[in-house]
Amino acid sequence: MAGSAQVLYSVKGVKKYYPVKGGILRRIKNHVKAVDGISVDILKGETLGVVGESGCGKSTLGRTILGLEQLTEGNLVYNGTNISGYSKKELKPFKKEMQMIFQDPYASLNPKQTVGEALEEVFIIHTNLSGKERRENAIRLLKEVGLTEEHFDRYPHEFSGGQRQRIGIARAIAINPSFIVCDEPVSALDVSVQAQVIKLLQDLQKKHELTYLFVSHDLGVVRHLCNRVLVMYLGQMVELAPVDRLYENPVHPYTEALLSSIPRPVVGAKRDRIRLQGDLPSPANPPTGCPFHTRCPIAKDHCAAERPEWREIEEGHYIACHER
Numbered sequence: 001m002a003g004s005a006q007v008l009y010s011v012k013g014v015k016k017y018y019p020v021k022g023g024i025l026r027r028i029k030n031h032v033k034a035v036d037g038i039s040v041d042i043l044k045g046e047t048l049g050v051v052g053e054s055g056c057g058k059s060t061l062g063r064t065i066l067g068l069e070q071l072t073e074g075n076l077v078y079n080g081t082n083i084s085g086y087s088k089k090e091l092k093p094f095k096k097e098m099q100m101i102f103q104d105p106y107a108s109l110n111p112k113q114t115v116g117e118a119l120e121e122v123f124i125i126h127t128n129l130s131g132k133e134r135r136e137n138a139i140r141l142l143k144e145v146g147l148t149e150e151h152f153d154r155y156p157h158e159f160s161g162g163q164r165q166r167i168g169i170a171r172a173i174a175i176n177p178s179f180i181v182c183d184e185p186v187s188a189l190d191v192s193v194q195a196q197v198i199k200l201l202q203d204l205q206k207k208h209e210l211t212y213l214f215v216s217h218d219l220g221v222v223r224h225l226c227n228r229v230l231v232m233y234l235g236q237m238v239e240l241a242p243v244d245r246l247y248e249n250p251v252h253p254y255t256e257a258l259l260s261s262i263p264r265p266v267v268g269a270k271r272d273r274i275r276l277q278g279d280l281p282s283p284a285n286p287p288t289g290c291p292f293h294t295r296c297p298i299a300k301d302h303c304a305a306e307r308p309e310w311r312e313i314e315e316g317h318y319i320a321c322h323e324r
């Protein structure tokens with residue numbers, strides 16, 4: 001991570017609720033609280049991991065802070081500018097700064113467009129480059145992500161999964177962004193290919209001083225790649241800490257359970273697997289108080305009544321838990 005801990009993107013009390021409609025009149029009956037009050041400062045040059053069970057709101061958080069979803073509540077302050085409530089036009093220069101790498105690059109590539117055309121399209125939208133310059137830049141990008149000029153005229157179906165993800169990465173870095181949300185970028189790839197793509201992401205981060213928000217359910221990859229990790233449960237933050245500290249000393253009972261599922265071949269570091277009781281509650285009807293209390297092995301009566309405050313227990317290590 002780049003030396004000083006300057007804040008690039010400040011996410012303040014962000015909520016994203018989706019309406020649930022029902023009845024003959026399709027009236028709004030309820031809301032899915034996909035993201036329910038997230039506040040975190042994303043530091044320049046870091047990789048901030050976001051982990052949690054499926055459906056806890058990781059992807060929605062990523063999309064919301066990229067401005068791809070409208071905020072329900074909260075503020076987004078990018079490099080000192082509060083961009084929440086900005087119009088599409090006002091957001092344009094900021095959108096250039098922020099890009100996304102998807103789990104399935106195939107879904108975001110047009111099957112009828114050659115890879116060269118797909119890359120040139122980004123320059124057409126965001127720059128005034130001439131056709132020749134666009135082609136040159138597209139070829140430079142292909143090389144930068146480990147492909148070659150010969151790939152320029154090929155179609156997405158002619159590539160392997162790993163190569164397609166390289167194309168997705170080339171598109172994401174084309175116009176020199178500062179901040180990239182990587183949404184499960186290697187989950188669909190074979191393990192050997194995963195390692196290559198992760199190495200590419202790391203090299204590009206160094207070269208271009210990129211800041212990543214890395215959404216993943218793969219706790220091994222997160223440990224390897226991230227500087228800090230945010231643990232989410234039902235749209236809320238339960239723990240945030242530097243990566244080694246979180247993995248070696250998880251404090252929130254949910255983080256403990258989540259991390260206990262990783263095989264630990266480390267001598268003397270035995271940690272029994274903690275099996276959570278009960279199902280994950282619906283984000284449309286989250287429990288009162290602490291969202292985790294219905295499955296928490298150490299919950300007390302007050303955990304059902306009051307939402308625990310977010311507090312720092314050691315420098316840079318935060319939790320929301322009444323009992324720890």
Ligand SMILES: Nc1ncnc2c1ncn2[C@@H]1O[C@H](COP(=O)(O)OP(=O)(O)OP(=O)(O)O)[C@@H](O)[C@H]1O
Pocket residue numbers: 018032033034052053054055056057058059060061217283
């Ligand atoms: N467009 C939408 N409309 C309604 N509900 C949505 C929408 N997008 C997401 N949700 C709901 O919001 C919640 C959070 O979803 P999200 O995809 O952000 O979770 P996630 O942690 O990224 O899950 P996964 O790991 O499975 O991708 C889920 O209950 C999901 O069904």
